[in-house]
Each structure stands twice: as structure tokens, then as C-alpha cells.
Amino acid sequence: MTTLTLDGINKFYGSLHILKDINLAIGQGEFISLLGPSGCGKTTTLRCIAGFEGVGSGRILFGARDMTGVMPEHRDLGMVFQSYALFPHMTVAENLSFGLEVRKIPAPERAARIAQVLEMVKLADYGKRFPRELSGGQQQRVALARALVIEPQVLLLDEPLANLDAALRDDMRFFIRDLQQRVGITTIYVTHDQSEAMVMSDRIVVMNKGVIEQCGAPREIYERPASLMVADFIGQSNTIPGRIREGRGADYLIETADGALSATGVAGLSGDVRVMIRPEHIVTAAGENTLTGRVRKSIYQGEDCLLHVVLGSGANVTTTVSSDNPLSEGDAVTLGFPARKSWVLAA
Amino acid sequence: MTTLTLDGINKFYGSLHILKDINLAIGQGEFISLLGPSGCGKTTTLRCIAGFEGVGSGRILFGARDMTGVMPEHRDLGMVFQSYALFPHMTVAENLSFGLEVRKIPAPERAARIAQVLEMVKLADYGKRFPRELSGGQQQRVALARALVIEPQVLLLDEPLANLDAALRDDMRFFIRDLQQRVGITTIYVTHDQSEAMVMSDRIVVMNKGVIEQCGAPREIYERPASLMVADFIGQSNTIPGRIREGRGADYLIETADGALSATGVAGLSGDVRVMIRPEHIVTAAGENTLTGRVRKSIYQGEDCLLHVVLGSGANVTTTVSSDNPLSEGDAVTLGFPARKSWVLAA
Amino acid sequence: MTVTPDAPRLHRRAPVWWMILPALVLLVGFLILPYISIVVMSFREASTKAVYGDGFTLAHYTDVIADPFIWGIVWRTVRTALIVTVVTLLLGYPVAYHLARTRSRVASLLYICVISPLLVGLVVRTFAWMIILSNNGIANSWMKALHLIDRPIQLLNTPLGVTIALIHVFLPFVILPLLGNLQAINPEIALAGRSLGASRMRTFFKVTLPLSMPGIQAGSILVFVLSISAYVTPAMLGGSQGRTMAVLVVQYLVDNFRWPAGAALAIFMAVITLAILVVYLRLTARAMRRLP
Amino acid sequence: QAPFVIPTYGGTWAKFWEEVLLPGFTKATGIQGQLDVGLGKDFVSKIRAGGAASPYSVFMGNENIAAMLRAEGFFEPLDLTKVPNAAKLHEGLMNPENNGLRGIVSPIGLAYRTDMIQTPPKSWTDLWTNPEFKGRIGLYQIGNTGALLFLRLAGKLFGSGDMDIDTAFTKIAELAPFTQASWSGEVATALMRGDVAIAPVDWTEIMTLQDKGAPVEIVVPTEGVLAYEQSFNIVKTGAAKDQAHAYINYLIDADVQSNMAKTFYTSPVNTASTVDAALAKRIPITGDAMSKIIRFDWDKYVEIAADVADRWNREIG
Amino acid sequence: MTGSKTIWDYVFLALVTLIYIFLMAPILLVVVLSFSGGEFLAFPPEGFSLRWFGELFSNARFLSATLHSLQLAAVSAVVNGVIGTLAAIYVVRYAPARLTNPLRLLMSAPLLVPEILTAIALLFFFFELGIGNNYSIAIQTGHIIVTFPYVFLNVCSALFNFDRSQEEAARSLGAGGRMTFRRVTLPAIKPGVITGCLFAFVISFDIFNISLLLKPVGMNTLPLELFDYLRFNFDPTAAAVATLSILVTFVAVLIVDLTVGLRSLRF
Numbered sequence A, B: 001m002t003t004l005t006l007d008g009i010n011k012f013y014g015s016l017h018i019l020k021d022i023n024l025a026i027g028q029g030e031f032i033s034l035l036g037p038s039g040c041g042k043t044t045t046l047r048c049i050a051g052f053e054g055v056g057s058g059r060i061l062f063g064a065r066d067m068t069g070v071m072p073e074h075r076d077l078g079m080v081f082q083s084y085a086l087f088p089h090m091t092v093a094e095n096l097s098f099g100l101e102v103r104k105i106p107a108p109e110r111a112a113r114i115a116q117v118l119e120m121v122k123l124a125d126y127g128k129r130f131p132r133e134l135s136g137g138q139q140q141r142v143a144l145a146r147a148l149v150i151e152p153q154v155l156l157l158d159e160p161l162a163n164l165d166a167a168l169r170d171d172m173r174f175f176i177r178d179l180q181q182r183v184g185i186t187t188i189y190v191t192h193d194q195s196e197a198m199v200m201s202d203r204i205v206v207m208n209k210g211v212i213e214q215c216g217a218p219r220e221i222y223e224r225p226a227s228l229m230v231a232d233f234i235g236q237s238n239t240i241p242g243r244i245r246e247g248r249g250a251d252y253l254i255e256t257a258d259g260a261l262s263a264t265g266v267a268g269l270s271g272d273v274r275v276m277i278r279p280e281h282i283v284t285a286a287g288e289n290t291l292t293g294r295v296r297k298s299i300y301q302g303e304d305c306l307l308h309v310v311l312g313s314g315a316n317v318t319t320t321v322s323s324d325n326p327l328s329e330g331d332a333v334t335l336g337f338p339a340r341k342s343w344v345l346a347a
Numbered sequence C: 001m002t003v004t005p006d007a008p009r010l011h012r013r014a015p016v017w018w019m020i021l022p023a024l025v026l027l028v029g030f031l032i033l034p035y036i037s038i039v040v041m042s043f044r045e046a047s048t049k050a051v052y053g054d055g056f057t058l059a060h061y062t063d064v065i066a067d068p069f070i071w072g073i074v075w076r077t078v079r080t081a082l083i084v085t086v087v088t089l090l091l092g093y094p095v096a097y098h099l100a101r102t103r104s105r106v107a108s109l110l111y112i113c114v115i116s117p118l119l120v121g122l123v124v125r126t127f128a129w130m131i132i133l134s135n136n137g138i139a140n141s142w143m144k145a146l147h148l149i150d151r152p153i154q155l156l157n158t159p160l161g162v163t164i165a166l167i168h169v170f171l172p173f174v175i176l177p178l179l180g181n182l183q184a185i186n187p188e189i190a191l192a193g194r195s196l197g198a199s200r201m202r203t204f205f206k207v208t209l210p211l212s213m214p215g216i217q218a219g220s221i222l223v224f225v226l227s228i229s230a231y232v233t234p235a236m237l238g239g240s241q242g243r244t245m246a247v248l249v250v251q252y253l254v255d256n257f258r259w260p261a262g263a264a265l266a267i268f269m270a271v272i273t274l275a276i277l278v279v280y281l282r283l284t285a286r287a288m289r290r291l292p
Numbered sequence D: 001q002a003p004f005v006i007p008t009y010g011g012t013w014a015k016f017w018e019e020v021l022l023p024g025f026t027k028a029t030g031i032q033g034q035l036d037v038g039l040g041k042d043f044v045s046k047i048r049a050g051g052a053a054s055p056y057s058v059f060m061g062n063e064n065i066a067a068m069l070r071a072e073g074f075f076e077p078l079d080l081t082k083v084p085n086a087a088k089l090h091e092g093l094m095n096p097e098n099n100g101l102r103g104i105v106s107p108i109g110l111a112y113r114t115d116m117i118q119t120p121p122k123s124w125t126d127l128w129t130n131p132e133f134k135g136r137i138g139l140y141q142i143g144n145t146g147a148l149l150f151l152r153l154a155g156k157l158f159g160s161g162d163m164d165i166d167t168a169f170t171k172i173a174e175l176a177p178f179t180q181a182s183w184s185g186e187v188a189t190a191l192m193r194g195d196v197a198i199a200p201v202d203w204t205e206i207m208t209l210q211d212k213g214a215p216v217e218i219v220v221p222t223e224g225v226l227a228y229e230q231s232f233n234i235v236k237t238g239a240a241k242d243q244a245h246a247y248i249n250y251l252i253d254a255d256v257q258s259n260m261a262k263t264f265y266t267s268p269v270n271t272a273s274t275v276d277a278a279l280a281k282r283i284p285i286t287g288d289a290m291s292k293i294i295r296f297d298w299d300k301y302v303e304i305a306a307d308v309a310d311r312w313n314r315e316i317g
Numbered sequence E: 001m002t003g004s005k006t007i008w009d010y011v012f013l014a015l016v017t018l019i020y021i022f023l024m025a026p027i028l029l030v031v032v033l034s035f036s037g038g039e040f041l042a043f044p045p046e047g048f049s050l051r052w053f054g055e056l057f058s059n060a061r062f063l064s065a066t067l068h069s070l071q072l073a074a075v076s077a078v079v080n081g082v083i084g085t086l087a088a089i090y091v092v093r094y095a096p097a098r099l100t101n102p103l104r105l106l107m108s109a110p111l112l113v114p115e116i117l118t119a120i121a122l123l124f125f126f127f128e129l130g131i132g133n134n135y136s137i138a139i140q141t142g143h144i145i146v147t148f149p150y151v152f153l154n155v156c157s158a159l160f161n162f163d164r165s166q167e168e169a170a171r172s173l174g175a176g177g178r179m180t181f182r183r184v185t186l187p188a189i190k191p192g193v194i195t196g197c198l199f200a201f202v203i204s205f206d207i208f209n210i211s212l213l214l215k216p217v218g219m220n221t222l223p224l225e226l227f228d229y230l231r232f233n234f235d236p237t238a239a240a241v242a243t244l245s246i247l248v249t250f251v252a253v254l255i256v257d258l259t260v261g262l263r264s265l266r267f
């Protein structure tokens, strides 16, 4: 069932066209992540859904009901603002209590729910503090708790974990996902962290300059990006320019400056293309496709090492290798990757 | 040469003891990352260094000069605030210009430097906008640019990239590191992103509850954490409780509920310990140490899959495997890891 | 290790006492000092042979305090000031709110609407009110024309007339401080309230209103104190029914040349005003403490 | 050398002083004057605060106000050798022992709206007896000298004399409800608006209204008129005594007084002043008719002034 | 803020419109009356004429009184703009906690004591100093004192709303206390300072009792001149004076709006 539909939304700030014909249908209880470069219009999209901004044209539907003109307070949503927007004159507990009071939850239940959520965001002892007496990450968790404690129909989360460390992020992610699934909350999640989006989302929407570039399941976005922009934006990617020599359905043979490569892609491509391959699918050994080059830089990353390689043609390729690899700058190296892991994109 | 010394800093908010005897010596041009859980005192430490907060006791030295009582404006530092603290009544360009005007840089050079830095943070066309007309990430980049454009002696960066997407973060990281090394700026970098800290830092300082837990090179922190807290906080870690049966220098044999394990650690440990091993060092095959268990969960992560395994003893172990692994929930699995990749920690 | 809670050093260290110095010189040198002789004078005996007598007496104060007639005027003055304060707040807040949020192109014109009454001298404005409020004035003739009344209601020379005119005179004094205050509040905070399901009303009362306390406080103190001490308007529009303490004080001092008694009366009124103000500050202190 | 300060009132008064009186004074005496506009009571405060150095050498104000300052010892008697014109003053305008003289006289009659009143008043007592006036009377408020004059008139008419304050208050209370005005202009406006149909008003004011075509008339009641009498006094603590005498002398000059009569419809105080026939019709209180002015002794009133004001506040409002 | 309008928006708008009308009505009335052809300051006006403006321009006293009032008001606004702002910053930011309330009360004292008594006190005081009201010193001091609290209170309230981290940012960029104040703090509290100065100006322009007693010999202020005038001549010249001042204001505001943009002033 579709709960939230954006139907041809356009939004202007003065003469700036910020959102360009946004169409999106989100199912009941679905968890959607909104990804895209800084300034692409993610926050603006959330604000339109929340009803804080009028839209230039288009409609916003909750279920079958046209919500375009409905007041934000009648949309039953919870929102985490990128700037937190905590109530500065209320304690943490009072911030959380606000939405519950609106919903006429009786005091004892209110107290219980607040305590429970504060526990979840690891701020159990902070109920009596004012926001100004909290660290940045603590404030962000209060903002999150405030939106979650009301268990709304629709959750709009704008970078809710941006200021948290990995361990806390993990906990919070789990908490959000758990609540979201338990209560069946339709969630739109804006994040700059792709791995977060990958792990949490039912679907990912990639935006760019006010336009939706691609919308699909995480695996689809990652493995079969619709455009170069998406490929570049989601995860690390290497792209090698070339020209299609032969194509049979989804399988292509492509002529590049570093030799012919076999690769897969959507059917029907021709002419100039780019072959995309993720660093983690490249091994330092010959394979179905083989490239040769020299190590330009090797960067220690904890878990592994990031290797920058210059191919014969001058193209750059990166790959990760085990941290205790013996390769160092200037070393010659052979790289291999399988055709089914590559992806052909129109150039 | 040491440029920045924190000498026994204590800081209180009312009766709350926020920083507890912080000692740290930072070399000229060194890049130090401050890591730690939300609320551990990172921002407070920066604020003490900047001179915004008086310290309860202790001294802050720049070189040999006691700076404890010196006004912030005489410390020649650049700071990115976690909350940005942009000047709302100034355009982006004016925000950047402010610090240059203070330094009496002539107008033409000022304009050139502003243009150059705006270019670097990818806001070349945004000079005339006011902060309120920018997206969250754009504002954060202005905050960064404002601190960098003055090329100060000391840079204090408080989560400067928290609201940026991966691609932009990469670019910004490069830009910061490049400028920092070119100009030789002593930098303290607060981040919640460990991989960022790993890649960029000369040394990492891990804080916890107002105390410095460990200070060392990234590799040292990652591979030889000084405490369980550090091991848990930096990267993924698995720890298996046990008791030392035998120890020869750095090599130990440890009795655990899942069998005996050989491992390395600092010399001189005894009694109850925990054996730490990073997920990426565990393979799904027998090895120097071998464990058996069942797959509890397998999570797609894009690049790879995260595998949660329950050992016979009930202990949980995670590891990453290639995304196209055939393991699924309930499958029996054998895990192996080498002794030299493990690390023994006092329990 | 001995540690004491430390104030932000940045602010403790700065040698800032000079900032208050000019104001202290002004107020102590040219207000407190001159007032000392006035206070002394208020204890002097009355005389018709000199400006005041040689002896000292408490009589001027005891006379005032024991006089129900004076208390009646005090009550009327305070009541008028309270009404004016409350009504200007009620009328001024919507205007300030509207001005703070409007994106209207005529906003500048609206600013002019708010500011221009201030720039037309008080005397002239009060004359305008006379013309409006008199028995055969504009208000009465229009109300008659609209059949709201069939006989003129007395507005001039009543407390009501004074109240109406004072409200007009002081409205800008709440609008402008509030405007500055409302503009400084991050609009996202109110949106957060809405997103949590609170109606605009509720968001207003629970979020915007508490956050605008500094503006409310500044505006209401100004208006209250100004209303208490307003002279021209009650003198011109109030008649005897609308006479306030300020008018009575001027009558003592300027019409009847009773300087010691007039000074005592004035000081008495100042003490009452101060007491009310202290109570008000106490009452609002709680709300203010919550603000950053 | 500070210029000689000449106090006077505002509006048309200031205009007359500026354009006519001052140039004439300078021409006649060679003395440069500096005009200072205000009201008699404002001059009082400054003379009092001035202590031993009053900013004014000459005081101008209603006689009842002058009496107060006189009681406080701020004035000194006129040196009549320096005020030759004083000899030509009408009867009763020179205070006893030359303690100031009343240099400008504005009669107060009973004024009414010709279009609102059927039977014009003849006597002050008509205010009490004619039912037509009930509720449409205007009176000055106690801050204005006009109220004091009326109060003492009531005492004189109905009681044992002009100091019979008790009777006066009782009788004035009988007139209620009435409109109170703080100054002449205000009664005039109330008359014009029709809020008031009859009132004791300053002659000047009514003549001015008639000039503007207003339907108002003013009568000399059978008992006589009241009058604002502007008292001129030498301030003991002032510096320029000679100039002060010269000024007072010039002010009561026959021509100057005639000029004032033309401008303000005041009654010339100088017996030698001439008023042409047309004007004389409009200001009946000239020449011998000056005796129709009901005049009071203000020096003995000083003692009860504060109490009277207080009592007015309480009993009349 | 939100895109859609409800009935309440219109109710609110109607209410606000009514209040704007209430604010403007007496002012417009004055303007209308100043063009009256009649002799009296009364409504409705009788015909149209410019004679009262002619009357006004032929009256040099109004002109000099206006100039004197403008000068008093301008000096009061500027002097208090400086010392009132400094005092407010000290009291809100730096004063020891136990001193803040006493200081606040002291700084508000001129509001609490009746103006007429202050006038008499100052009159005495200046005569004791031997200055008397020979010069504008007495009246100007009186105006400054009486208008001081307006600046002080407005700046205090503006400081409450100000986010301190902006100051820290300026400091971190190397700006000293003074530069931080000039470039960051002042712009942020500007609405309060402007409002305070505007109030100081306007109040000074309207002050009655202080001027009455402290004005220098031979000079007058506009309210006194108007009052004295109206006392004896109740005609529309006074309305003409007001209309002229409205016109001047209007033009000034319009010029500011066209050049700087009124909203950027952030009252």
C-alpha cells in the first residue's frame, strides 16, 4: 500500500529552481533513504513533505488523501531537523514530553515512554538538562528521541546521526530500525553515509541537483547504477572509458586504451561507454579481465589498505588490499576482475 | 618541536568534572585526531585550547609560552565550530573575509584567497549568499573555509565534515591535509569517523569520560589498543574472554570456553584477559586459531557482507565475507585467525 | 588537587568595568545626586513664607499614606497602567509577529505605520484623540451613524478615554522590542513544534511565546512605567475623573507650588511603581531563567 | 552681559511681543530684550530654584500666582520714580505698597452659544437658576486661575464674602455635572464642539471665536466681570532692576495698552489709552467700566490656596 | 512559512489590519485636519486649504523650536546609543551576579521617578552648579537622563537573544574585543540598539516637563511651543506642524528603504 506519494513536486526559492519534478511513491512502513550531494535538495524535499514549505506545483498524498494544503501538525509526522531545532527553554524531558502532551498521553505513560526512549538514546540521566548544557552529539540524540517518542505515522530524519561516533550510530540505527519496523512507520531518512543507507533502507533514492537520479533497492543502486553520477556517488568506483565493440544482450566486449574488457550492462547500449568496477572486486592478480599498471600511492586504512594504481593509459584505478600487503609506491602491479562484477554505463 | 602542550588540564561545569587531568604534547605541524564517544569532552578540550573556557587547573602552552590566560584572538588559531557559528549578517564571502581583514591582508589578496578557498570547498558561486540561504552541508563547508582561509598556526576542527557526503568528505579531507602540510599547521581534528581519523592523522587521541585513554599512531591504536574501550571504540572488534595459561614475552596461550587460543599482547599479563581479533582478520576456514559456530545473521553492506556468528560458548563473533558468499542463517561455520593478528587485553 | 568551578575566563579577564562608567557618572552624578536634595526637601515643613519651612517633618508622607483619596488615585493610575500594558501587549504582539514573519512587499509601509505615530508629537497626537473622543467627536458620531448608540457616550474626561489614547501612544513601545526579539528566534524551532503535532496556537503558546519573554518583558516594563508617569495625555484627556498620580503631582508642584508635599507624593508613587516592578521581575524571572 | 530676559506667554502673545512690543520697547528705551515663553507658573519654579540668582528680573503672571511668590519674599516693591506711567493706572491696579501692578487685564464674562441657548444669561446666578443650562455648563479646572476667581465669586455671591470657601464649594457642587477645562482654549473648543453651551470665558477667547464666525456671545453679568489680571513684579533676586522697571513702565504705556486691546481684546489699564468706537463695542470693560471688575485680595488667600486646591480635587473632582 | 492558508490566517490578517488602522487613524486625522479650510481644529474639516501651512511657515518660532527639539533628540539618541549600549552589555554580560539587579534598577531609575520631580531636582542642581538654565546644558542633560533607560532596556533584551558562539568565532579568527563587538555583536544586537535610539529620539522629542523647567532662556522646544500655541490658538497650524513632520519621516524612511532597504535594518 502506498502511504506517501510525491507527485510532480517543483519548488523554487525566488528564481532558483530547487526541486525539479520530484515523483516518488513510498509504501506503508517502508524505509527510504535519500542520498545525494550536499545542496541537492534533500532537506528541501523533507520540508515539503512536512508541510513547512509550500510547493510551486505538484501534490503530496498521504494514502489517497491530498495533503498538499494540510498543516504540518495534521500530518502526524516526526522530524529530526538537520539543525536539531530543540526547544531551548525546555529541559530534555520537556522536549520529549511536548509531542506526547499534544497527543494527550496521560502523564504516567508519558513519563514511562520518555524514560524508555532516553534510555535507548543513552541519555537516561540527562532528562533535567537544558539543551545548551549538552554536547553536540547529545543534542542530536535528543532531537532524534523527540521525533521517535511520539511514534508517528511518518518519520522524516535529516542526518539524524551525523554527529555520532560509530558505536553510537550502530546502536541508534538499530533503535530506529527496530522502532520503525515494530510500529510500521514510513520513514524517509536523509544521510550522507552510504553504508548506513545500504544497511538500513528498503529502497534508496539518489538525488542530484533537485532531480531524482535513481530509486531502487540498495543492491540495485550499488551494483547497477543508472548513471555515472550514481556510480560515483555510491561507494568507490573505478570507471574506464571505452567503446563497445560487441554486445550480446547484457554482455559486452569493450575496447579501451588498456585493452579489451568484457563486461555486463543494460541491454541496448552502443558507442562510447564507461566500464565501472568497484575497488573491492579488483584483485591484484590476473582475472577474466586483466589490467596492468604501477602503484601510485598506498594508504593504510585500519582494516585494509587503499591502493591507487595508474594504468598504462594513464587512467587511475583504486582497489583495496589486505593491510599487510607488500606493495609500495612505484611497484608494477597486475589487476584482475570478473565481467559479471563490472557494469557498463553510457558515457 | 612541541607547539602545543596541555599540562594537567581540569575543567568543571558547575560541579560536573568534564576534563580530568588532560596531558598532551603536540608537535609542530602535527595532525592529531580526537576520538571518543559523544559527550566525552572533545569539544570542551578544543574550547579550552582556543581559550573560550577557563580551565579549573593546569596550563596550556604554545611552544614554551604559557597561553593559559591569553585571549583567544591572540592565539592565532582557526576553529570550525560543531554548530558552525557562521555570522548570519554576513555573506559567505564576508564570513571568509573577516579573519583576513583582522590580519590586515590587502583587499586584492583577500579576494584572491577567498575565491581560491571557495573553489576548494566547491562553493565558488555562493560568495554572495547569506548562510540562511545555504543547505546544511554548504554551511558546514563555509565554516571550514572560514577557518582555513586564514592559514593559522593552530587549527581546531570540531566535526568539520559531519554533514557531508562521502565524495565531498574525501575532497575536503584532501584539501585540509594538503593545506595543513603545505603551511605546516598544527591541527587538532575532532571526528566521530574513525576511518577518517585513521587516514588523516599522525596520531590519534582516544578520549573517554574526560580522560585520555590512549594516544598513538593510527596503526598502533588499531592493532594494539591500550584498553577494551579503545578496542571497542576503534573499528569493529571481537573479544573472547579467557584466562592466561602460559605467557612467553608477548606470546600467550589462553584458555577460553571455545578452546585454547594463541595470541600476542604486551608482556607481563596474567589472570583473566580478553582476546581481541578484528573481523577482517577472521577467515571462514581453519587457521592458526580455529573457532566453530553458527551464522546468526548475514548483512549485505555493498562492498561485502557482515556475518554474525555465535560460537559454541555463546560468544558472538563478527566477520566480513565477500558479498557473494553462500552462507545464510543457521549455517555451521568454521573461523580461523592468526595469533599475530590477535591482541590480548586485561579484562 | 584543589579545583574550583571556573567561570569562562574569556569574560572574567577582560577589563570591562569602564563600560558601565559613563552610565554611572550620568545616573549618579545627574540623577541620584540631585535627588538627594529633593528627598531632603520632601521632609521639610510646608510654608507660605518660603519655598519650604526650616523644620523637618514626616507629615507629607503620613498625610499621603493615610489619605484614601490619594489611594483612590493611585489605584486608578495603576489600574489604567495595567490595562494599557495588557492591551498594548495583546494588540502589539500580533503586529510584531506579523512584521517579523511577513514577506509582503508592503512590509516597509507597515514599518512606517508602526513608527510614524511615534514621530508625530505627543501633544498633537493627544489633540487628535480629543477630536475623536469628544461627545460630538468622530467616535461618537460614527457610532451613532452605525446605530450602535443613540446618545453620545462620554469618552473625553474619563479614564476610558485616557486608556484608549495611551494604548495608541504606547503601542509602538511594545511592537518594536518584540519585533527584534521575534526576528532573533530561529523559525525552525516553531516548525519543530508543528511537526510534533502541536497546532499553531499551541506551538505559539508553548514555544514562541516563552522564547519571546525578553521582548515581552522589555516592552511591558516600558509601557507600564510610561503609563504610570504619563502626563500630557491624562492631563489633556482625563479631566478630573481621569486624573492620575502624575497629574496630581504636577498640580502639587507646578500649580500649587507645594514642593515638599509634591516631592513626597512623587517619591511615594515612585516607590509603589518600583514595588510593582520588582514583583513583576520576580514573576517573570522563572521564565527568563529557562532561556539561553 | 546677559540680555534682559522678558517672560511672556505663547501663541499669539509671543507673536505680539516679538513683532510689536519688543521692537517698540527697544526703540523707546534702547534696551535689548530676550523673550522667554512660558506660563506664570513655570517662571515661578525657575525663580525659586534660582535662589539668589533669578534668571528673571521681572515677573509676569496672574496676580494670584504672584501673591505666592510675594509671600515667599521673592519680590520687592516697585520704585515708582522709574515707572512714571503707573500714575495713569486705573483704580485698584496698583497693589498696596507698590508691591507689583496689574498690567494686563482680560475680563471674564459669561459666554454662551447663541444657537443653543434660548434665554441669554444676565447674572452669574443664572448659572444656578436657569434650568436650560443644567448639564451644559463649562467651568475652569482648579489649576486655572479662572476657577479660583469663580470660586471666590461664588463665596461672595452666596456666602459671607469672597473668602467664604465653604459656601462656594457647596454652590459649585450644585452646578454639577459640568465640564472642566484646564485653560481658556479648551473651554472655547468645548463650546465650539457643543459639549458646553455656557461658561465663564476669557473675553479674548470669545472675541477671537467671533472673529472666526462662531455663534458665540459673551455678556457682562449684572454683578460685574471677573478678570485675569497679569501681575508685573520686580524680582528681588534678579539682576537687571532698571531694565525691569523700564519694561514695566513701557508695558503700561497708553499706546501699548491700546495696541494690546486691538490684538487681544484686553482692557487697557492706562487711563490715557484710547479705544476706538468699533472696538469699544466689543470690549465693554474699558475706561470707567473698569470698575465693573470684581477684584479680590490674593495676598490673604495664599494661606488657604493649597487647602482649596485639595478640597476642589476631592469635592468637585 | 507554510504554503497553505487557513481561515485563521485571514482572521489574523484582518486583526492585524485593524490594529494598523488603529495606529494610523489619529495620524491620518491630523493630516486631514491640517488641510482644513476652517478656523478650528475640528472634524469634519471645512473645505480644503493650505493656509495653515502658510501660517506655519510665517511663524519663525515653530522653526527654531523644531530645530532645537531635533538637536536635543539627536544628541540624546547618539549619546545614549553609546553609553546605554555599553551599560547594557556590561550588565548582561560582565556584571557580578549580585550587582546585576541593583544595576538594572539604577539604570531604569529615570523611568521610575516622575519626570516633573526630576525636572525640579535638576533645576535646583544646575542652579547650585551656577549654570542654571543659561545654556542648553541643563535641558540636554535632562533629556539624556530621561531617555537613557530606553536604550538600556532594549539593548538588554537584544543581548538575551544573541548566540554567543558567533563572538567566539570572531575571536578565534583573531578579532579583538573591539572588532568583535563592532563587526559581530553590534550587527546582531542592532535591532535593539536602533529601537532604543529611536525611542530615545522620540521620547526626547516629546518630553514636556523637563523641557518646561530646564529650557534655556529664550529657547523653546516643539512640544512646548505647540502646547503654548494651542493654549491660546486652537487652530489647525498645529496639525500642519504634525503633517510636515510626518512627511519628513515618510521621505526619510522611504529613502532608507530605497537605498539600504528597511528590512535590512532589522528594527
Ligand SMILES: Nc1ncnc2c1ncn2[C@@H]1O[C@H](COP(=O)(O)OP(=O)(O)OP(=O)(O)O)[C@@H](O)[C@H]1O
Pocket (backbone or CB within 6 Å): A132, A133, A134, A135, A136, A137, A138, A163, B013, B016, B018, B036, B037, B038, B039, B040, B041, B042, B043, B044, B045, B082
Ligand atoms: N554548559 C554545560 N553544563 C553542564 N554540562 C555540560 C555543559 N556543556 C557540556 N556539558 C557536558 O560536558 C560533557 C562534554 O561535552 P563536550 O561538548 O565536550 O562533548 P563532546 O566530546 O564534544 O561530545 P560530542 O561528540 O557529542 O560533540 C558532556 O557530557 C556534556 O553533557
Ligand SMILES: Nc1ncnc2c1ncn2[C@@H]1O[C@H](COP(=O)(O)OP(=O)(O)OP(=O)(O)O)[C@@H](O)[C@H]1O
Pocket (backbone or CB within 6 Å): A013, A016, A018, A036, A037, A038, A039, A040, A041, A042, A043, A044, A045, A082, B132, B133, B134, B135, B136, B137, B138, B163
Ligand atoms: N532560503 C534559500 N534561498 C536560496 N537558496 C536556498 C535557500 N535554502 C536552500 N537553498 C538552496 O537550495 C538547495 C537545496 O538545499 P537543501 O537544504 O535541500 O540541500 P540538502 O540536500 O539538504 O543539502 P545538505 O546535504 O548540504 O544538507 C541548496 O543548493 C541551497 O543552496
Ligand SMILES: NCCCCNCCCN
Pocket (backbone or CB within 6 Å): D009, D039, D040, D041, D061, D062, D065, D106, D145, D184, D202, D204, D205, D228
Ligand atoms: N487670555 C488670558 C491669558 C491668561 C493666561 N493666564 C495664564 C496663567 C499663568 N499662570
Ligand SMILES: [Mg+2]
Pocket (backbone or CB within 6 Å): A042, A043, A044, A082, A158, B135, B136, B137
Ligand atoms: Mg540538508
Ligand SMILES: [Mg+2]
Pocket (backbone or CB within 6 Å): A135, A136, A137, B042, B043, B044, B082, B158
Ligand atoms: Mg562536540
